[in-house]
Amino acid sequence: MGVFSRISDIVNSNINAILDRAQDPEKIIRLIIQEMEDTLVEVRSSTVKTIAEKRELERRIAGLAGEIDEWQGKAELALSKDREDLAKGALQIKARLKADLALLEKQLVQIEEGLAKQSDDVVKLQQKLADAKAREASMAMRHTTASARLKIRSTLYDERVTDAFSRFEQVERALDELEGKVDVYDIGVKKTVAEELAELEATTQVENELNALKEKLAKKAEGSN
Template sequence: MGVFSRISDIINSNINAILDRAQDPEKIIRLIIQEMEDTLVEVRSAAVRTIAEQKELDRKIATVARDVEEWQTKAEFALVKGREDLAKGALQVKSKLQHELDGLKTRHEQIEAGLVKQGEDVAALQQKLADAKAREATMIARHKTATNRLKLRSSTYDGRVGDAFARFEQIERALDELEGKVDIYDMAKPKGVAEELAELQADHQVERELAALKAKLAGTGETR
């Protein structure tokens, strides 16, 4: 892939989308930054070569332009001296040089346009590189935090938690058995004097109420 194809891909790329698809964001963002830095070096080197070519072309254009003027002067001189044939020959040489000069100027315009584009590419790539570097620390921190949280969750929800809950259940069952033993003991223990007297008084009251009820029914003739 050529340098200009790569820089186009980088400038048009969405760093967030790349990172979202990455399994190792730290590695991916470092590779992106390395690719950008390498491409930036290549683009700058290409720009240096283009500038050198432009300067060489400037010198050549100046030289050919002087030649065109010289042959124009020679054609005029020959015509003044009555040598129309020489004047015609000089104009023919001038025409060839002018054609060459026109081609050189066209090439010069193309180089200038290329330099403008290279400058725009460098600026855009530098912006992308700055953005990637600014995101690097944040993305690495987020990745490490998420990884640590995942490890913590994994260790929290492993078999040890199940064992802990099982031990709690054993303790609860033991407490249930202990409470049951206390209840049985309360049910089986002999009654005290106070309890027996209370029951005797309750029975006596019931007997009195029953006798009163019978007497009442006998007075009304409803007894059988």
């Protein structure tokens, strides 16, 4: 299983669990980042082990190459001493060592290919992790803003708020009716002596000012003639 398919399986299972519990997206974002960080640690640890295996294998290959050269020298020595039987035996050992060497070299190629893939996974995972962290703040802000708007909207359209405004209107109508009843009592009520005298005084004062104004205008007209 690849690194990213593993992350996908783990994260998706946890996301589904979180959504089932109706938890907020910020927790999902933090979960994804945490899973990526944990996986990055594991991949790096695995890479370290692979590098150690590669170095061990390289030492074994170098050792086998030395043994092969050594048995080649022994075969030559035996043949120079007219010991063809020993030379043949040395070459047989050399052949077995060469077979072992070929197997180890094949393993080394596989390890190097695996190490290259692991290194590539580490680079990609680091890039995705950096991108996720950069987007975390923005997504968290979007969630906070959307939650606040949802709360306001739900409050505006809450039946309790509608009922409260309906009650306000009922109270206003009741106050209008009460004020109307007060106004009714004033209709057709006979004025008191004091009220009539006050009106008479006000009327007399207006008439006096009007007469004075007429005289003033009349004198002005005579002077102009």
